[in-house]
Amino acid sequence: MFYAILRRFGQMLFVMFGISVIVFLIFFATPGADPAARIAGRNASPEVLAAVRHSFGFDQPLYVQYTRMMEKIFVTGDLTSFVNRGWKVVPAVMDSIPVTLSLVFGAAVLWVVVSIIIGVVAAATRDSWLDKLLMALGLLGISMPVYWLGEVMNLMTQSRYHESWAFSWVPPLGYKNFSDDPKGWFLTLVIPWITLAILYIGIYGRVLRAAIIESMQEDYIRTARAKGLSETRILFRHALRTSLIAFVTLFGLDFGALVGGSALLTEVVFGLHGIGKLTYDALQNLDLPMIMATVMYASMFVVIANAVVDFVYILLDPRLRAS
């Protein structure tokens, strides 16, 4: 077991190394992508370009530049932005992490709980009006883009109906630190949580319903009925339990991606300065140190999420425990 974890950790490091090299090469070694030209600005004289190149170390061999950048991210932590030279990227990423984690964790709790309820209820009342209604709502949730839904939410809760009793509790957009103001943290995040969760509730509810219905056709469900178990017990202990494997696969992928920056749209719409926003701005400015830092962070989360999913698999499915 210990050896397996160690090996897994090694794999994770290897994947992250691969990603960092690829990102580095894309920005430094792609023909025509001269970082010095971007920093020096338009119409820079050859002397200025040379000076920029020298001061940023672009005249060094690639492997030296790469090693230096990694050293500055992981060892000294003093890598600075190309756009704003006083801006250290590692603290900037660290400051954004709690924002994104708060957003994604809360939304994940919401979507997991609600989609399990929806999936189970829809599967149990299969083909009834309730099932059809829930599935139609799920489809509606999937169809609404976050940037649109978020703006509609803002319109309702921040301006149009803000004065009404229903939304008067909604604080202005922005993020409050949990440690400073737990209540404010919670209240500012409620609307973003719901907005982000709606899409996933639709997807997960539908996936879970399909998985449960498929399980209900299995021979072991007939055995469970022959044992004289109640339908509720069969549904929860046998059908749902075996359906969760598909659910967890999906969750690991989505969660990793969201924490890694895919919650960008939600962050922008609600003025949350999280990882997604940071990555987006860095890409806009081709700010390589910042891109490198956010990408390393994102890949770390995706890799960790995958490892956690694999571990949960083993918990859920004894067939995977053998080796």
Added chain:
Amino acid sequence: MILSVRDLKVSFRTHDGPVRAIDGVSFDLEESEILGVVGESGSGKTVSLLAVMGLITDPNATIEGSIRYKGRELVGLPPRELRRLRGNEIAMIFQDPMTALTPVYTIGWQIAEQIRAHRGLSKSKAMERVEELLAEVNFPNPHEAMSRYPHQLSGGMRQRAVIAMALSCDPALLVADEPTTALDVTVQAGILDLVRKLRAKHKSAVVFITHDMGVVSELADRVMVMYAGRVVERGTRTELFSDPRHPYTRALLGSIPPLTGQKPRRLPAIPGSPPSLLRLPQGCAFGPRCPVRYEPCEAGKPGLGASAHAAACFRVAQA
């Protein structure tokens, strides 16, 4: 009399019209008797016993007729009441032990689940009982086997676990749906031995569904042969094997290679294939494949009659 089925009819609504899977099946079962139910795939042997178990959950199915268990009518019984019988007084063993157990729980857990559902024992008491049961079905190391997952056991061992599960509440009636079909021949013999031994010990009546005449001849007290949703012949094992009356039964027995004497150059097979239940032939369903058919066979469906050894065939009635 433990089970008495009268004029059982099961039909399914399908896209191509209604299908009558079971068309007027009647049989009785005495205490601790083994009834062999024989027939090809699609002859309705499994469906009729699923109906007895109340396990036909398809909303497109309709069940008519009467199924009396110890005098109590099961058709139309509320699901709660049926559930109390299932697994407790009436238990079932399924065909494919590879898929009949939930993959994510241990054998012990799954057997204990059934015991606790009906007996309300504590977890540890239930587990003690599981260990006894696993020992009874010849698990070499019952205590260790309890914590095994289905995928860690061979097919034969899984089937033993399923049998232990079926026996866990001392059922008066055990329905075995081709329990040996998915297993190797050597394992089959062990399972048959086990069924016989357990019948003697638990005094359960057994309905043994199979398409294997060899199994029937080894195990059954009485035999019922089914074809296209109807019983075509019934009788004791001796009657059926020494004096088969229905042409279908004769053809089935004729297609078993003899162990002694001269071997036939070709094994006789029944010409044609079983009819689709959607398009049953006029009159006797076996008619088109029957070597001895004559005019009355197309005119009407032959009845089984009331005698103990009976065959649903006009030729037999005539003789």
